[in-house]
Amino acid sequence: MTQTDTHVAQAAGTQVTEAPSRAKTLFSNQQFLLFLVWVLMVIGFSLINHIFFSVGVAENVLADWAPLVLIALGELVVIIGGGIDLSVGAIVGFSGVISAFTMKSLHGSGVSGPATLVVGIAVCVLVGLLVGLVNSLLINYAKLVPFIATLVTLGACSGLALVFTKGAPVMGGPPEAIKLAPAWLGPFSGPVLVVLLVVAVLWLFVHKARFGRYTFAIGSNSFAARAAGINVKRHIMRIYMLSGLLAGLAGFFFYIRLGSGAPTSGLGNELDAIAAVVIGGAALTGGVGRVSGTVLGALILTTVTSGLIISGVDPQWKRVVVAGLIAIAATLQALRKREGAAA
Amino acid sequence: MSEPGEILYEVRNLSKRYGAVVALDDVSMFVRAGEVVGLVGDNGAGKSTLVKCLSGAHQPSSGQVLLEGVERHWHSPHDAIEAGVETLYQDSGLAPHLSVSANVFLGREELKPGILGRMGFLAQKSMDTRAHEDLERVGIAVPASGRSVSQLSGGQRQAVAIGRAVAWASKVIILDEPTNHLGARQAREVLQVMRSAKQQGLGVIFISHTLPHVLEVTDRVVVLRLGRVVRDAPTSEFDAESLLGTITGLNAT
Numbered sequence: 001m002t003q004t005d006t007h008v009a010q011a012a013g014t015q016v017t018e019a020p021s022r023a024k025t026l027f028s029n030q031q032f033l034l035f036l037v038w039v040l041m042v043i044g045f046s047l048i049n050h051i052f053f054s055v056g057v058a059e060n061v062l063a064d065w066a067p068l069v070l071i072a073l074g075e076l077v078v079i080i081g082g083g084i085d086l087s088v089g090a091i092v093g094f095s096g097v098i099s100a101f102t103m104k105s106l107h108g109s110g111v112s113g114p115a116t117l118v119v120g121i122a123v124c125v126l127v128g129l130l131v132g133l134v135n136s137l138l139i140n141y142a143k144l145v146p147f148i149a150t151l152v153t154l155g156a157c158s159g160l161a162l163v164f165t166k167g168a169p170v171m172g173g174p175p176e177a178i179k180l181a182p183a184w185l186g187p188f189s190g191p192v193l194v195v196l197l198v199v200a201v202l203w204l205f206v207h208k209a210r211f212g213r214y215t216f217a218i219g220s221n222s223f224a225a226r227a228a229g230i231n232v233k234r235h236i237m238r239i240y241m242l243s244g245l246l247a248g249l250a251g252f253f254f255y256i257r258l259g260s261g262a263p264t265s266g267l268g269n270e271l272d273a274i275a276a277v278v279i280g281g282a283a284l285t286g287g288v289g290r291v292s293g294t295v296l297g298a299l300i301l302t303t304v305t306s307g308l309i310i311s312g313v314d315p316q317w318k319r320v321v322v323a324g325l326i327a328i329a330a331t332l333q334a335l336r337k338r339e340g341a342a343a
Numbered sequence: 344m345s346e347p348g349e350i351l352y353e354v355r356n357l358s359k360r361y362g363a364v365v366a367l368d369d370v371s372m373f374v375r376a377g378e379v380v381g382l383v384g385d386n387g388a389g390k391s392t393l394v395k396c397l398s399g400a401h402q403p404s405s406g407q408v409l410l411e412g413v414e415r416h417w418h419s420p421h422d423a424i425e426a427g428v429e430t431l432y433q434d435s436g437l438a439p440h441l442s443v444s445a446n447v448f449l450g451r452e453e454l455k456p457g458i459l460g461r462m463g464f465l466a467q468k469s470m471d472t473r474a475h476e477d478l479e480r481v482g483i484a485v486p487a488s489g490r491s492v493s494q495l496s497g498g499q500r501q502a503v504a505i506g507r508a509v510a511w512a513s514k515v516i517i518l519d520e521p522t523n524h525l526g527a528r529q530a531r532e533v534l535q536v537m538r539s540a541k542q543q544g545l546g547v548i549f550i551s552h553t554l555p556h557v558l559e560v561t562d563r564v565v566v567l568r569l570g571r572v573v574r575d576a577p578t579s580e581f582d583a584e585s586l587l588g589t590i591t592g593l594n595a596t
Binding site: 204205208209210211213216217219220221223224225226227228229230231287288 | 450
């Protein structure tokens, strides 16, 4: 057998690759590059207008960042698993509206503020889970591709939100909701701290636990995942329900910020989420992506938005800048892939 | 070398229809413990369908699947794997974005002890070490457990796929075209891995178009043509010409 071992080793082309230098490793690390880009942006915007470098602006950036990260992390997990979720923005508005109706009726019938808010959160989360479940059923059993399945729920949710509200925000919830929003601990508001906790938990489950391993495996080669005995349908259900849950939670964040359930509050958020995920280095073909990348991608997006406003540039330029960032990120990834294939 | 023993894995009167198309028609075959059975046939003869029924990926329309004499109904590949039947699929058995060890342990990850494990956290270091040991035990050496499979050469990938199947198989191993895309030397090593699996008392089913390999390594050959078994005989009764003739149906059997 020993002889066989050496033969196989040679046959398999065993080679010892030398470890690349530390600096090279650091610069080929996409997370580090993203961080560098973000730091340069902060320096640049601060040079244009020194007001940018202040706690007040940081608060604003983080307040925009918090719900975006929630949605983007759900999107990240879906994309690593080889799918796409277009319904997250619609879930934000829909869950906020349903939750607002529930809280309005509870508040109207004299239920205490905190209890009403707890029910409000639960409703948002449940609506998100439910839409995620519908997405997975459409994918697993109606055999729709994820793009179409989630386009269907996007249309249904955003449409229903408008129908139920006739387009107007739903007010009349408990006044305590507004009190949750103000900043405390410097720029760290309650919602931001909640998001940091979610980031930590998701990092663990995506990169250190079986949940993430199965997600990467399915996105990388779903046939191999099934052949290895993984229950792919069940896992896809979990992935889309997680994405829905996080979008529902983001819906509640918007409710707190606006003090009402606006049917249009999540409009277009799915595109920002996908942008954050792609800038963060994930591949839309599945099997690739990191939580840290998406967190930084979302931070870069919200920094650009605030920075453009403070620099006196028409904020409508944001879309153009974001488009440029996506192009750069996607090009880097394509180059790396070619390099990987050549190695 | 151990002599072939009792019948380990068997299908009886198996049929598989896809709508009006009959892919398998009343197929019966078996493999004994410590035996290598070659499964050959032209394109469209039903080999892939039979492999999928054997591995649990497809459910037969009618007929029986028996493991150690007990009738089994696989609802998914998971059921067959649990029962000790491993399958190496043609080409697409690995997840390229995952590491070598993640692929070896795919679907049966080792978890950390205690509460962390119950929450699904992976014992990555232990899996890296064990993957390396398992592949070595099978007779396959691969650079590093932590390397991504996409960075390996075609031969190395195939080595990992075969190593994984042999390392986990406790009863039967089904190899669908394992020598495809391999150089002559790598193919030799794959045949050697099959022989050692046989010596360990596994039942080996070897599907291949490469007839010299089939003649070299198998004890018995089952020939499929148009969804039916047309010949089931010891390998010693064939030579390259007669085997080819039986596959294509151009000579009387």
